[in-house]
Amino acid sequence: MQRLKWLLLLLIVNVSARAQQSTRLTGNWEFLKQDVGGIWEIMRPVGKGNPESVPLWxxxxxxxxxxxxxxxxxDVNYYQGPAWYRTQLDINNPYNTGRTLLFFEGAGQKTDVYVYTTKVGSHTGGYDEWSVDITDAVAAFKKTAVYQSQFKGKIPIAIRSDNSRDLEMIPSDLSDFNVYGGIYRYLNLVYTPLIAIDKLFAKAEVDKTGKLGSVNVSARMYFSSPPAGGGGREGAGSAGVTIKLIDPTGKPVQQKEVALTSLTSDIHLADFTLKTPQLWSPQKPVLYTVEATITTAAGNYVQQEKIGFRHFEFVDHGPFMLNGQRLLLRGTHRHEDQAGVAAAMTEDMMRQEMIMMKEMGVNFIRLGHYQQSRIILNLCDSLGIFVWEEIPWCRGGLGGPVYKEQARRMLTNMIEQHYNHPAVIIWGLGNENDWPGDFPEFDKEQIRSFMKELNELSHHLDLSRKTAIRRCDFCKDIVDVYSPSIWAGWYRGLFTEYKQATEEEFKKVTHFLHVEWGGDSHAGRHSESPDKALQSVKTGGGADERAGDASLYGGAARVSKDGDWSETYLCNLVDWHLKEQENMPWLTGTAQWPFKDFSTPVRPDNPVPYMNQKGVVERDLTKKEAYYVFQSYWTTRPMVHIYGHSWPVRWGNEDEEKMIKVYSNCTEAELFVNGKSYGIKKRNSQDFPAAGLRWNIALKGGAQEVKVIARTGKVEVRDSIRFQYQTEKWGKPAGLMLEKISEANGIATMQVKLLDNKGMLCLDAANWIRFSLAGDGKLIDNQGTSSGSRLVQAYNGRAIIRVQTNGGKSMIGAKSEGLKTVFKDL
Structure with a gap:
């Protein structure tokens, strides 16, 4: 029911605010993953099967x-270079004097656009919106002979995308994420009348008491010469605008009409005042609408923008306040990345991801490390999730004039394009700008100077939001809000040092917000002794990550290098952090890094190669155990979860006491093992681990069935798991066993096990496993998940891969260094 509630809410409020005549161009595209000799090579006519029909699209x-x-x-570096897209469009602009645009919601990283062989536009920057006016080029092409003879009345469009490495472009290729290529956000065909709104700025404010709201509305017009033969500038001189303020129920509450006397620069349209407006908050994300209608003799144009009234404040050396009350920001992070599609997430994928965050209890998100899709910002508005959004000045140092101009342009675009979103409270100016490497010179004073320039530009464009950076101590005095590096229990120190380390950093700045904390976990890997690595970790040396800490080799002992990367350890780390945060009344908030595992070129040796595995869900949105730890602290809807749903075999001695942990936000819980009650325990958030909902149970070997009933008043929620308890000891892995464990809808799930010389499952084995396939089927690999990679570390002596059988015959193989390769017929 909760999921249905959010879906219904989004259907109501998350509608497009762009021009009425806008169409997503999703189908009928061809793609070429290489460059061509020239634009004519893309457009020249060739017959199918003709040797000249190469390269193949x-x-x-x-x-x-x-x-x-x-x-x-x-096994390969990801492709960084040019690629091409082409299609043919039916273009029929209904506006006689109107313009035809291609509106890009984002494409990476450098893009050139062609109508037939005419280059009509270019853009550098993979994350901001931009458009190309193709009106004149289309009109000119329609006059050519090939328009009808070769293209049968359609308009050929070609787009070159290029994510080649370039030191004079942000983000740096030293960044801990892929700099993707392609048209990975929606591309739209837009028809506008001669006069239209390019950007509608609606600044909504409310005083601290919440009794008086105001809206300042201004616009930047899109006005260009009409196309040749388009009928002149009819109506241009008699344009008027009607501006409406519409309440959350859809009822217009105020309206003003303005004559357009000028179409240059930003035009002030209207001011509204509103007594006791309904306030926007994470609990009640109430949205008003500003609607502007341009009326001319040539036709009308309507644009809507959602706004929200909220008053926020970062108290000096204190907490975060919303609408006059303290609010602890409970946050996470998002990269634009998903299994099977990388950055090219559909709107449905984005919606599912954001709803999962909200159901985890998130009320704040940092969008790292670049401005993201307008769809994500709309979802944050609708769901009630505060936003820190930043430009991709990330690592590497500081480049020259071209580099700086891109940063200025992207900051300007980010602020102007996302200005109206009530969810946005922070504009991020950079990330880890203390990280050198792209240039022979690393000058802190030059970085400080440019940071000051960006800070001033941000405040000039928008005084209503704060500026912030993460991890660049020599610039922390420049921005409004600063986040230092605190990775207690992962890159440095113990997680029990988290509160002390945070307090020390909190005292160094006026406005503090802790973004990025957590740790990696290999989904499906669990441990009976998760804290073993902590015995060798030094304490008292601070909790910031330093150069080389992300490496799995060398340096001081640290959990990131010497730990087991189990879900068990991550749950303990998260549990401790959340417990402490409840007793830090001065804390503004934090953001765990990140919500979902994501791809990165700088981590080839991780258990899933090229994946940052710090997410609480996998790259395909499969929940890890830590997701439920957050739920137990951050949500109010009754929930309960027994730790270990993906832990099929536990181990130990006969009758050894084993801890069974339950994560719940309920008042109390009762545990049953094999039908026997082990009593009721009360939840106490300060009783670590699992807020006191843990039972030490003496287990006998064999099958175990565990159930829990959690209660708050008369409300009950339940959960159950089954697992085997292995008391037999095992030796070193001596062989592999490959088996099919399920098949459905043409997908076979295969599991390989590491066994000792007596055939016992080696439950602590973390050997590398490589899968291969021959025949009619196809490995479902290159997904970046624990069960979707052909090379993966084992989790508790096993590993899984899926095969698309295609209704035929195949043979799958599994190998591990030093062991005999095994095969299985499918």
Whole structure:
């Protein structure tokens, strides 16, 4: 029912605010993953089967990412270079004097656009919106002979996308994420009348008491010469605008009419005042609408923008306040990345991801490390999730004039394009700008100078939001809000040092917000002794990550290098952090890094190669155990979860006491093992681990059935798991066993086990496993998940891969260094 509630809410409020005549161009595209000799090579007529019909093009749907699979291919570097897209469009602009645009919601990283052989536009920057006016080029092409003879009345469009490495472009290729290529956000065909709104700015404010709201509305017009033969500038001189303020129920509450006397620069349209407006908050994300209608003799144009009234404040050396009350920001992070598609996430994928965050209890998100799709910002508005959004000045140092101009342009675009979203409270200016490497010179004063310039530009464009950076101590005095590096229990120190380390950093700045904390976990890997690595970790040396800490080799002892990467350890780390945060009344908030595992070129040796595995869900949105730890602290809807749903075999001695943990937000819980009650325990958030909902149970070997009933008043929620308890000891892995464990809808799930010389499952084995396939089927690999990679570390002596059988015969193989390769017929 909760999921249905959010879906209904989004259907009501998350509608497009762009021009009425806008169409997503999703189908009938061809793709080429290489460069061509010239634009004519794309447009020249060739017959199918003709030797001249090379190179070969692939049919694709938009959005599409060049690196949909190779970003996580364990055996190659991901492709960075030019690629091409082409299609043919029916273009019939209904406005006699109107313009025809291609509106890009994002494409990476450098893009050139052609109508037939005419280049009509270019853009550098993979994450901001931009458009190309193709009106004149289309009109000119329609006059050519090939318009009808070769293209049968359609307009050929070609787009070159290029994510080649370039030191004078942000983000740096040293960044801990892929710099993707392709048209990986929606591309739209837009028809506008001669006069239209390019950007509608609606600044909604409310005083601290919440009794008086105001809206300032201004606009930047799109006005261009009409196309040749388009009928002149009819109506241009008699344009008027009607501006309406519409309440959350859809009722207009105020209206003003303005004559357009000028079409240059930003035009002030209206001011509204509103007594006791309904306030926007994470609990009640109430949205008003500003609607502007331009009326001319040539036709009307309507644009809507959602706004929200809220008053927020970062108290000096204190907490975060919303609408006059303290609010603890409970946050996470998001990268634009998904299994099978990389950056090319559909709107449905984005919606599912954001609803899962909300159901986890998130009320704040940092969009790392670049401005993201307008769809995500709309979802944050609708769901009630505060936003820190930032430009991709990330690592590497500081480049020259071209580099700086791109940063200025992207900051300007980010603020102007997302200005109206009530969810946005912070504009991020950079990330880890203390990280050198792209240039022979690393000058802190030059970085400080440019940071000051960006800070001033941000405040000039928008005084209503704060500026922020993460991890660049020599610039922390420049921005409004600063986040230092605190990775207690992962890159440095113990997680029990988290509160002390945070307090020390909190005192160093006026406004503090802790973004990025957590740790990696290999989904499906669990441990009976998760804290063993902590014995060798030094304490008292701070909790910031330093150069080389992400490496799995060398340096001081640290959990990131010496730990087991189990879900068990991550749950303990998260549990401790959340417990402490409840007793830090001065804390503004934090953001765990990140919500979902994501691809990165700088981590080839991780258990899933080229994946940052710090997410609480996998790259395909499969929940890890830590997701439920957050739910137990951050949500109010009754929930309960027994730890270990993906832990089929536990181990130990006969009658050894084993801890069974339950994560719940209920008042109390009762545990049953094999039908026997082990009593009721009360929840106490400060009783670590699992807020006191843990039982030490003496287990006998064999099958175990565990159930829990959690209660708050008369409300009950339940959960159950089954697992085997193995008391037999095992030796070193001596062989592999490959088996099919399920098959449905043409997908076979295969599991390999590491066994000792007596055939016992080696439950602590973390050997590398490589899968291969011959025949009619296809491995479902290059997904960046624990069960979707052909090269993967075992989790508790096993590993899984899926095969698309295609209704035929195949043979799958599994190998591990030093062991005999095994095969299985499918």
């Amino acid at each position: 692939q049919s694709v749907q938009l959005p599409h990412c060049v690196n949909a699979e190779d970003a996580v291919d364990p």
